[in-house]
Amino acid sequence: MPEGITPESLMNNLVETIADGVSKKKSVSFFQEDESKKKSVSFFQEDESKSVGAQFNRLFGRQKPIYNILGGGKSADVLLWRNKKISAGVLAGATAIWVLFEWLNYNFLSFLCFGLIIGMIAQFVWSNASSLLNRSPSRPPRIVLPNELFINAAKSVGAEVNRALGFLQDVACGGNLKQFVVVVASLWAAAIVGCWCNFLTVLYVGFVAAHTLPVLYERYDDQVDGFVNSALNQLQHHYQKLDTGVLSRIPKGKLKGKKYE
DSSP states (O other): OOTTOOHHHHHHHHHHHHHHHHHHHHHHHHHHHHHHHHHHHHHHHHHHHHHHHHHHHSGGGOOSOHHHHTTSHHHHHHHTTSSHHHHHHHHHHHHHHHIIIIISOOOHHHHHHHHHHHHHHHHHHHHHHHHHTTOOOOOOOOOOOOHHHHHHHHHHHHHHHHHHHHHHHHHHHHOOHHHHHHHHHHHHHHHHHHHHSOHHHHHHHHHHHHHHHHHHHHHSHHHHHHHHHHHHHHHHHHHHHHHHHTGGGSOOOOOOOOOOO
């Protein structure tokens, strides 16, 4: 053993060397962990910003799939052609009714009466064919519509009508000029379309649109979202010009009604 080096000093140097190595490893691992955390945080922030941007680029800012927006269930399955036979049958039935009343100029009362006549003839033949064929008499099935069907239909229609009337009254009395102009222009456009075709044709066009536009949008949603966003940006640009040139110069004030005693 060299002079000046004792066993105690050798053990102390060995312990200090091991301690320095452990501390260096900890510092390196901590630095690497810190860098990985920073990278992961930046990665998640980037993904979050991308998702937020994609959310704002969606049509009308939707956050749910088109299937959930349509309510899900059987109605969404029919509108999105999950079962092609049922969807095609519904669309073919609506087309047949439209052709029957629009092209063949059938009246609803005539159609109803002829349908009742055919039903009565079928039940008459069913009930009397057994005696002609020397068989035991059989009763045709009774067609009974439940009362809850009409009650639920009336409640649904009444709720939607009251909601529409409340919305129109809120727009008329709310004082929002932009919303008022948009609603009036929409009603004006609907009135012009009603002059071109009758109410049945408008319903049929809306029915066909409901059975074609959602499935096309679900298939080509990215292209439709990009086109609609660019169109909305152009409309917003033109509206800003109209607002600065015309609408901003209109004096705003609240009309106060006269008090009657």
